Amino acid sequence: MIIYRRRRPGPALVLLALALTLGALAIYAASRLVYTASLDSRALNVGLTAPVNSLEPARILSHEERLVGSMLYEGLVQYDEPGKQAKPLLADEWKYEENGQKIVFKLRNVQFSNGKKVQAADVKTCWEKTLAGSKEGSHISLFLPIAGSSDFLQGKSSEIAGLKASNGNILEITLTTPNAAFIYMLTHPVFWVYDSKDSAVPPPGTGPFILQQNSEQRLSLLQNENHHQGSSPIKAIEVKIFKDPAQALAEFKAGQLDYLDKVTPQDLPGLRNDPELKEMLVEKPLYTLYGIGFNLNKKPFNGNYLLRRAINYAVDRQAINKDVLGETYIPLKGVLPAEMPGHNTDIQGYGYDPEKARQLLEQAGYPGGKGLSPLMLAYNQGEGHQRVVEIIASQLSEVGIPVQLAPLTWDYYKKQLASYNLVLFRLEWSADYPDSDSILYSLFHSSHIGSTNYFAYNNNQVDLVLDSSRASIGDEKERVKLLQKAEQMIIDDAPCIWLFQTATAKLVRENVDSLEVDGLDTVDWFKAELKKPVLSNALQTPTDGKV
Known part of the structure; x- marks a missing residue:
């Protein structure tokens, strides 16, 4: 440590301090050159916890495929x-x-x-x-x-x-x-744009990186020197794919990864309380909905919006998030996730109100649940869904609504959902593009019955408002106003139980800069960089020249 004193030091002390300072600077500069060189040449190490089965734009389905694909295209x-x-x-x-x-x-x-x-x-x-x-x-x-x-x-x-x-x-x-x-x-x-006439698989794109190696466990990418924005700060990316999330987390803790794309809900509480890792933890709300859908073609939900509203008021979203999900999600009152363009912060939606649920249940023709056959709640097995539907069933039973759980395999669940055979079903929907239209139009416009409108929801007035919003070219304020109007109309009709906006949790090492995650869970890889060390203040020469 260099100590500054009020009295002027003698010549010998000045020379000694200067020699020590210059020596330290020389040693630090030499080590910095080595470290800087390694940063300039080494890859950004990325960890994924799910496979990358395809990088062809037509076949990209999963988040992981989209994440790596955005490096290429x-x-x-x-x-x-x-x-x-x-x-x-x-x-x-x-x-x-x-x-x-x-x-x-x-x-x-x-x-x-x-x-x-x-x-x-x-x-x-x-x-x-x-x-x-x-x-x-x-x-x-x-x-x-x-x-x-x-x-x-x-x-x-x-x-x-x-x-x-x-x-x-x-x-x-x-x-x-x-x-x-x-x-x-x-x-x-x-x-995404690619050279469709090139026989390479995947075909050449225009992204900041080029795929050099592609195996089941690892992908290697190098900087695209022809990129139209110039060379990216990162020279290469090494993507390691883990079958076991625990192993991925262990390698991040060991310093072998710069970026871990997904942290499990089970690990999140511990990371939030870890003095070191909590500084590297990034939690981001996504444009993704988690809820329970009603099939409006089937009894008892067809034509009975009072019953659908009653069920919405009977669900305690806050309790589920706290007791089951470890507060990893964000409870919803309306259709649109927070921060999504067009989201209305003043939406009231459905809070937990069991007394109101009982009143609506009576108005719907089922006082105390009398005359209401058990509702079959279908869900795909795994990923913690059973714990969520179990507590929903318990909450509904408290107001007199009987529920039976129907766990299904993923493939069978998808087929039954697409065939409109399910009466009550778990649903998760991620926006395909960053706009409220991606949720409101895709899920609730009648033209999408048979494709993505899984509720068979059909409201001509909602269709007209959504169509008008699309026609509002050049008037963004009017378009947003129409989208918010459509959202309120859909909330009033209650074609589903809006439960949560999902969120993602990632670990980003402190030497990584400008790696930003958006609401679609994607990254602008061109901006990301590995930071270089700076000289410590204790080793910098004072600006006034005094030692």
């Missing part, structure tokens, strides 16, 4: 969460024509990772290839606003008529109707 636009708007990425600019039914994009001067220049025709052909190869209904539905996509899917046309490339860098997208939400849909992986 980009879309025309990206989502700016702080500004809650879409901003240019591969597109330099865009404009609306024909009253919002056509969007004209001008592309940047961009290359694929194989060195080939990206043309508007490449965007068209890769999107057509993605749509042709998509099996997931929710992914296919994202293309349907584009004119001619249905004919292309049905084999009536060899191309999507609503996509037109011209002048090398101009892409025109004609929609079936004006759609203000479509610009946000373009952030989804199905609209």
